[in-house]
Amino acid sequence: MTDVxxxxxxxVSVDEKPILNGVNLQLKRGETHALMGPNGxxxxxxxxxxxxxxxxxxTEGRILLNDVDVTEMEADERxxxxxxxxxxxxxxxxxxxxxxxxRHATTNVRNxxxxxxxxxxxxxxxxxxxxxxxxxxxxxxEFARRYVNDGFSGGEMKRAEILQLAMLQPKxxxxxxxxxxxxxxxxxxxxxSIAQIGGEEMGLLIITHHDKLLEHNPPSHAHVMLGGRxxxxxxxxLAHELHSNGYERIRKAYPDAAAMERxxxxxxxxx
Amino acid sequence: MATDITDTGVQSPIGxxxxxxxxxxxxxxxxxxxxxxxxxxxxxxxxxxxxxxxxKFRLDSLxxxxxxxMPKWGGEINLDFQDIYYYLKPTEKQGKTWDDVPIEIKETFxxxxxxxxxxQYLAGVKAQFESEVVYxxxxxxxxxxxxxxxxxxxxxxxxxxxxxxxxxxxxPPHDNKFAxxxxxxxxxxxxxxxxxxxxxEFPLQTYFRINEESMGQFERTLIIVDExxxxxxxxxxxxxxxxxxxxxxxVVEVIAKKGSRCRYSTIQNWxxxxxxxxxxxxxxxxxxxxEWVDGNLxxxxxxxxxxxYLMEPGARGEILSIxxxxxxxxxxxxxxxxxxxxxxxxxxxSKSISKDGGRGSYRGLVRVEEGAHNTKxxxxxDALILDPESQTDTYPYIEIMEPDVAxxxxxxxxxxxxxxxxxxxxxxxxxxxxxxxIVNGFIEPLVKELPMxxxxxxxxxxxLQMEGSVG
Numbered sequence: 001m002t003d004v005x006x007x008x009x010x011x012v013s014v015d016e017k018p019i020l021n022g023v024n025l026q027l028k029r030g031e032t033h034a035l036m037g038p039n040g041x042x043x044x045x046x047x048x049x050x051x052x053x054x055x056x057x058x059t060e061g062r063i064l065l066n067d068v069d070v071t072e073m074e075a076d077e078r079x080x081x082x083x084x085x086x087x088x089x090x091x092x093x094x095x096x097x098x099x100x101x102x103r104h105a106t107t108n109v110r111n112x113x114x115x116x117x118x119x120x121x122x123x124x125x126x127x128x129x130x131x132x133x134x135x136x137x138x139x140x141x142e143f144a145r146r147y148v149n150d151g152f153s154g155g156e157m158k159r160a161e162i163l164q165l166a167m168l169q170p171k172x173x174x175x176x177x178x179x180x181x182x183x184x185x186x187x188x189x190x191x192x193s194i195a196q197i198g199g200e201e202m203g204l205l206i207i208t209h210h211d212k213l214l215e216h217n218p219p220s221h222a223h224v225m226l227g228g229r230x231x232x233x234x235x236x237x238l239a240h241e242l243h244s245n246g247y248e249r250i251r252k253a254y255p256d257a258a259a260m261e262r263x264x265x266x267x268x269x270x271x
Numbered sequence: 272m273a274t275d276i277t278d279t280g281v282q283s284p285i286g287x288x289x290x291x292x293x294x295x296x297x298x299x300x301x302x303x304x305x306x307x308x309x310x311x312x313x314x315x316x317x318x319x320x321x322x323x324x325x326x327k328f329r330l331d332s333l334x335x336x337x338x339x340x341m342p343k344w345g346g347e348i349n350l351d352f353q354d355i356y357y358y359l360k361p362t363e364k365q366g367k368t369w370d371d372v373p374i375e376i377k378e379t380f381x382x383x384x385x386x387x388x389x390x391q392y393l394a395g396v397k398a399q400f401e402s403e404v405v406y407x408x409x410x411x412x413x414x415x416x417x418x419x420x421x422x423x424x425x426x427x428x429x430x431x432x433x434x435x436x437x438x439x440x441x442x443p444p445h446d447n448k449f450a451x452x453x454x455x456x457x458x459x460x461x462x463x464x465x466x467x468x469x470x471x472e473f474p475l476q477t478y479f480r481i482n483e484e485s486m487g488q489f490e491r492t493l494i495i496v497d498e499x500x501x502x503x504x505x506x507x508x509x510x511x512x513x514x515x516x517x518x519x520x521x522v523v524e525v526i527a528k529k530g531s532r533c534r535y536s537t538i539q540n541w542x543x544x545x546x547x548x549x550x551x552x553x554x555x556x557x558x559x560x561x562e563w564v565d566g567n568l569x570x571x572x573x574x575x576x577x578x579x580y581l582m583e584p585g586a587r588g589e590i591l592s593i594x595x596x597x598x599x600x601x602x603x604x605x606x607x608x609x610x611x612x613x614x615x616x617x618x619x620x621s622k623s624i625s626k627d628g629g630r631g632s633y634r635g636l637v638r639v640e641e642g643a644h645n646t647k648x649x650x651x652x653d654a655l656i657l658d659p660e661s662q663t664d665t666y667p668y669i670e671i672m673e674p675d676v677a678x679x680x681x682x683x684x685x686x687x688x689x690x691x692x693x694x695x696x697x698x699x700x701x702x703x704x705x706x707x708x709i710v711n712g713f714i715e716p717l718v719k720e721l722p723m724x725x726x727x728x729x730x731x732x733x734x735l736q737m738e739g740s741v742g
Binding site for chain 2 (some may be wrong): 051109
């Protein structure tokens with residue numbers, strides 16, 4: 001059976017302010033979906049809600065992974081079930097070496113039943129693997145000794161996220177604007193790496209404004225988000241259309257969602 | 272106090288005890304009467320058969336203690352000084368049994384995975400024959416280089432001239448009430464003398480003789496690093512320290528002479544009912560470097576501010592301090608740097624973690640004396656708070672008498688970040704693992720300064736402290 005991630009009628013609030021207003025989405029392992037939409041339409045919110053950030057409160061609807069309801073689960077439980085999110089702006093954790101962190105993470109994700117205090121995956125095995133993955137990503141192995149995201153450049157952060165993706169091999173990965181802040185070469189490297197890692201093994205939800213990332217990861221599906229819901233879905237041609245023509249057609253076609261978008265933006269300005 | 276010793280008042284000390292030879296198995300136990308007065312102080316001097324100058328030093332110190340008010344610098348102390356035993360002949364291990372060791376300490380040993388025999392030894396229960404051997408061979412090697420490394424009582428007998436010259440010169444009895452107290456009733460501690468130019472590459476540790484010297488209530492440590500010499504001294508160990516007394520008040524004096532280098536590292540984990548009031552100070556002379564690495568866990572209240580007085584040009588002082596305050600604990604810790612000469616430099620890094628309603632305070636002093644121009648000093652203090660019940664305060668005192676100095680002070684307080692937790696958890700770490708990782712990262716600058724085995728144990732201790740702190 002193919003793994004399926006299903007989002008049903010998802011409503012999400014942050015600090016009691018509604019952001020998502022009924023999102024429906026189904027993603028199968030092996031598929032690549034592009035999630036597009038103007039700023040503030042709720043794309044990242046959807047990512048955080050799927051991953052289980054405590055600030056993002058699901059007020060209605062649910063998230064299912066292979067028919068298991070994960071809506072109320074902690075982020076770590078979701079990760080161990082095979083969910084992953086590459087963050088747009090990952091936070092720094094001073095004093096914690098990337099390798100140490102990744103060894104814990106890899107152990108837990110591969111052995112979801114592991115109890116605290118039980119052995120981590122053997123150092124030799126882990127080292128060998130992380131070395132391989134880093135060389136694939138053209139990363140200096142010294143990088144693994146640095147503190148997680150501490151003093152990383154934008155490009156380094158994104159590559160560290162992709163390294164984690166490569167090590168954890170999730171069933172489903174959300175990539176939240178992994179291309180933002182990168183120059184053309186870096187985007188090419190990132191998108192090639194993702195294609196190489198993901199291949200046909202993962203379900204990818206790629207959140208992006210642009211289609212650069214999509215060149216190497218041609219989406220099987222594309223979705224447009226506006227005013228906190230997905231208003232239109234299609235194939236790769238929809239992604240290209242939005243990239244070339246912007247969101248004017250969408251706003252006109254879905255006046256309700258456009259009105260909601262304006263209302264949310266107005267509220268943001270008054271805060 | 273050990274349970275099988277009853278308070279029968281003053282016993283005749285002489286003849287009861289096996290004089291001086293603290294290492295032989297003596298059946299005799301002497302315990303002074305509760306409370307503090309000249310009689311008790313005289314008894315201590317009698318038992319140790321001390322020279323007159325030391326007896327006088329003790330008695331003078333007692334007077335100073337009696338006349339001094341409680342210190343204003345520090346946390347709140349509620350102690351009845353007359354309700355404490357000030358001296359127990361250090362054969363107390365004979366009176367201790369494994370049953371006397373507090374349950375939480377036993378649990379800690381167990382969790383740390385320390386073998387049974389070592390546990391008993393570290394708890395001060397077991398005699399230390401095996402360790403004596405190790406300690407003995409170490410001693411021999413050092414002795415050949417002219418290094419003296421012994422307990423302070425022995426030093427007073429065997430090296431009276433050195434003691435007379437330096438004892439109480441860095442921290443005189445009138446320095447503060449607790450320095451006076453220690454000066455009156457001190458016992459045990461370490462004495463180290465490193466001759467000019469001798470560099471000891473491996474850390475000298477009191478690990479091997481923890482029960483006798485370091486378990487003392489009022490130990491007194493004196494370290495003299497002569498010109499161009501180099502030493503790293505590690506006091507105690509990360510194993511829990513407990514005392515059946517409510518007060519631990521040590522004095523540590525360090526003299527780092529011209530061009531020398533001294534690092535003093537300690538990590539202590541006290542039982543939760545202890546007032547841990549320690550005065551630590553070093554004098555650093557021309558181009559000498561003095562480093563304190565100081566970690567504090569446990570105790571009810573710890574007041575500890577390792578100090579470096581930069582006495583001559585080119586002296587450097589570095590203090591790395593870390594405290595972990597848990598339930599019902601106040602860690603009032605920090606550091607002092609006093610620039611007494613031009614072209615001196617110093618650095619203070621202080622980190623505190625508080626959880627379960629614990630309170631961590633940074634209290635620090637940076638003083639630039641008149642004439643100490645072109646001095647440089649930086650202070651960084653970071654506090655990490657793990658839950659809303661816990662608390663942190665910062666009391667930085669900066670006194671500068673010269674215009675051309677560079678002093679930096681940075682302070683930060685962070686709650687264990689929701690975003691950090693989420694980030695780590697989104698990669699499959701449990702909340703407990705994630706918090707522990709964040710805390711261990713926070714103390715990383717200290718851990719990497721420690722010898723390997725201490726670093727590992729400190730991390731494990733922090734993990735134990737973190738247990739059950741979340742979820």
